[in-house]
Amino acid sequence: MYPELLAHIKRYVQLTAAEEQLLCEKLEPKTLKKKAFLLEAGKHCHGNYFVVKGCLRLYFVNNKLNEQIIQFGIENWWITDYDGLTSKQPSTCYIQAVEPSEVLLLSEKNQAILFEQIPCLETYFRIMMQKAYVASQRRIGYIFNLTEEERYIHFSSRFPDFLQRVPQYMLASYLGFTPQFLSRLRAKKI
Known part of the structure; x- marks a missing residue:
């Protein structure tokens, strides 16, 4: 059984014991070392990943060969490349462990089976x-409406543990500015 995932699901829908068992049988646990990849650009995404432990990042490499982080995934969050998954095309993104992590893969095939057998x-x-x-809409709004300093203050007040878990260059990439700018902000003791 996977108590973290089952507890998360119970916050939104109720499953019977038999449904919980069926769900758990369809999950594939994966353990990742720091910097290990769940997905690489050019490969097919296999499903949705529930983060049991650790921290992952979803990113792409832009035309200037800089990594641009789209999303982080921490405990009790789902992460995947929805574009690659739904289009059935090779991914343009990477999913990489920021720290040692444990995830549960729900493959696309098993998800379809579960949706038929467990409609909720x-x-x-x-x-x-x-x-x-x-969350994506809000992030886009913050990028367009807040200054870089305001984005950092807003993010650090809402997600203070990220500041300790995520390297500075990754946080800067996610917030849309350079690591040097972030260093200057932190030097100001904001």
């Missing part, structure tokens, strides 16, 4: 998708 899981994943979409 579709509701759960719809809610997760809505939450992810809202």
Whole structure:
């Protein structure tokens, strides 16, 4: 059994003991060392990953060959390349462990099976998708409406543990500025 995932699901929908068992049978646990990849550009995404332990990042490499972080995934968050997964095309992104991590893979095939056998899981994943979409919209809004300093202050007040877990250059990439700018901000003791 996977108590972290089951507890997370129970916040949104209720499963019977038999449904919990079926779900757990369809999950594939994976353990990752720091810097190990779950997905690399040019390869196919296999499903959704639930983060049991650790921290991962979803990023792409832009035209200037800089890494641009789109999303982080920490405990009790889902992470995947939805573009590659839904289009069935090779991914343009990477998913990499920022620290040693444990994840549960729910393959696309097994997810389809579970949606037929446990319909309330579709509701759960719809809610997760809505939450992810809202977070993405808010992040875009922050990038367009807040200064770099305001973005850092806002992020650090909402997610203070990220400041300790994520290297400075990754945080800068996610917030849309350079590591040098972040160093100057931190030197100001904001």
